Amino acid sequence: MKLTVLSRLINKPAYYIKIIISVLFLGGLFLLTSCDEEATVIGEDLQPQGDKFSVNYYDEFPVEVYTGLLDSLRTDETALAVAGEFIDPVFGTTKADFIIQVRLSGELVFSQEPVIDSLIVYLEITGSYGDTNSVMVINAHELKKDIYLDSAYYSNFNQEGLYYEDAVGSANYNASDTLIKIHLNNAFAGKIIDDSAALVSQEDFLQKFKGLYFTTDEPAGNGALTSFNLLSPLTSMVLFYHYPSSDTLYYEFSISESSARINLYSHDFSTADPAYRISHLDDNIEDSVSYIQGLSGVYTKLKFPTFENWRQDSLPIAINKAELVIKLSSDDPYSSEYTPPEYLDIKIRNEDGNFETVHDLVLGRYYFGGDLKEGVYTFNISDFFYKYLTGYYDDPTVYIFVNADYYRAGRVVLNGYNHSGKVGLKVTYTR
Numbered sequence: 001m002k003l004t005v006l007s008r009l010i011n012k013p014a015y016y017i018k019i020i021i022s023v024l025f026l027g028g029l030f031l032l033t034s035c036d037e038e039a040t041v042i043g044e045d046l047q048p049q050g051d052k053f054s055v056n057y058y059d060e061f062p063v064e065v066y067t068g069l070l071d072s073l074r075t076d077e078t079a080l081a082v083a084g085e086f087i088d089p090v091f092g093t094t095k096a097d098f099i100i101q102v103r104l105s106g107e108l109v110f111s112q113e114p115v116i117d118s119l120i121v122y123l124e125i126t127g128s129y130g131d132t133n134s135v136m137v138i139n140a141h142e143l144k145k146d147i148y149l150d151s152a153y154y155s156n157f158n159q160e161g162l163y164y165e166d167a168v169g170s171a172n173y174n175a176s177d178t179l180i181k182i183h184l185n186n187a188f189a190g191k192i193i194d195d196s197a198a199l200v201s202q203e204d205f206l207q208k209f210k211g212l213y214f215t216t217d218e219p220a221g222n223g224a225l226t227s228f229n230l231l232s233p234l235t236s237m238v239l240f241y242h243y244p245s246s247d248t249l250y251y252e253f254s255i256s257e258s259s260a261r262i263n264l265y266s267h268d269f270s271t272a273d274p275a276y277r278i279s280h281l282d283d284n285i286e287d288s289v290s291y292i293q294g295l296s297g298v299y300t301k302l303k304f305p306t307f308e309n310w311r312q313d314s315l316p317i318a319i320n321k322a323e324l325v326i327k328l329s330s331d332d333p334y335s336s337e338y339t340p341p342e343y344l345d346i347k348i349r350n351e352d353g354n355f356e357t358v359h360d361l362v363l364g365r366y367y368f369g370g371d372l373k374e375g376v377y378t379f380n381i382s383d384f385f386y387k388y389l390t391g392y393y394d395d396p397t398v399y400i401f402v403n404a405d406y407y408r409a410g411r412v413v414l415n416g417y418n419h420s421g422k423v424g425l426k427v428t429y430t431r
Helices: 005-011 014-046 186-193 202-208 307-313 382-389
Strands: 055-058 064-069 080-088 092-100 115-130 136-142 169-173 179-184 212-216 223-229 236-242 249-253 261-268 289-293 298-303 318-327 344-349 355-357 369-373 376-380 397-402 411-415 424-430
Touching (some): 064 289, 080 212, 092 223, 136 223, 186 236, 344 369, 344 376
Antiparallel strands (some): 055 424, 064 298, 115 236, 169 179, 236 249, 289 298, 289 411, 318 376, 344 355, 369 376
16 A cells, blocks of 8 residues: 555654755745746836836925805705804904794694793704804894795895894893793784684694794894704794693794704905905905805815916826815914814815815815814815816816805915915825
C-alpha cells in the first residue's frame, strides 16, 4: 500500500515539515514578486509617459464678491413663526409678523347659553435674536382676508386690508419667557361663538373666522425677534366658559399642520449706523466685505471669472476636492452681540431664475460643510465645480444664504476678495 504525501509527512520528524513549509513560502513569494513586476511593466507599456496621473493643487482663483438684496422668500407652512422688531447697527431695522389659521378641533356644541370666561392664545417660544433684554409687546388682530393651506405665500405678502387695525388682544414678553398667553377680548370671543351653525362645520367656521394676524409694537430699545413653535402641543387657542350652574369648561381650537401659516418680513437698511451700514447693495460694486442676513434679507454672490479657462483648457481632469473658504470679517464690531449663523448654504439660479440648493449640500451637511469653525466657513463644492467644467452648468455663480433663512434671523459680515483675509477657492485635482 502506497502512502500519500500527507501521511508520509505526518510520520516524519517535525523538521521535515518546517523545511517543506519554507520552500512553499519562498516559492510563493517569488511568484508574487514576478507577477507584480509583470503588471508594472504592462501598465507602463499601455500608459504613455506624458499621460501619467498626477495630483495637483491650485488656489489662485480670483473671486468677485457682491452683496445682493432678496426681494422675497416663500414662507408658508413653516413650523416656526417669527415676530418682533429690532435695530442692528450694521443691517438696520428688521420687522417680522405672522399669520395663523385657527380651525375647529371638532364640533363645538353648547347645551345652553354659555358664559365666556376667557379666550386665550398660547404661543410656545423657542428662541430670540437681538437685544434679549428688550421687553416686547405682541398684538393679535382678526384677519380680514381668506388664506389657504394649498397656496404659496411669500415674505412680502401684501398687507393692505389684510387685518382689522384694532387688536383683539395683547401681551408683554421677553426673551427668557417660554410661553406667551394672549388674552383675547370677550367681545371677539362672543363674535366667534355667536353662530352655532358655524361651530359644527369647518368650512363655515373658516368663512366666519379667517385667522389671526400677529404683529409687535415698536420696541423701546434695540428690540428682538422671537421664534414661536406653531406645531407645538403648547401652541393653541382655548375658549374657557361655563354655564350658570356648572364649573368652568373649555374647548381647544386646532392650530396644526392643517392650518395655513405665513411669515412676513420687512427690512429698512437706512436705519443702520452710517459708519457700519452696507455700502454697496445690489449695485454690482465689490467691497472688502460682504453681508448675509436671514428672513429675506441679503445674500453674498460669488463669481469666478477664470472658471471658463478651466473649462476650455483643463479637461480631462478629475476633481478630488473644490473647497471654498470664507472668513468672518474683523470689521464688524457687533459680531459677538449678534451671533453669526451656525450654518450657511450655497445656492445657484436655475433656468427660471429661481434659487435652488447645490447638489453638494443635498449630499449631506457632513460632506458639504458650511458650518462655522474658529471664525471660518468652509464649503465643499466639488460636484458644482465638476459639473460646470463638464457643461452641466452654464453659469459659475454661487449665492450664499443663511441656512433655513425663511425663519432664521441670523446675520454675518464676511471678508471679500479685496480683504487681506480674502475669500479663497482651493482645488485638488488629478490630471
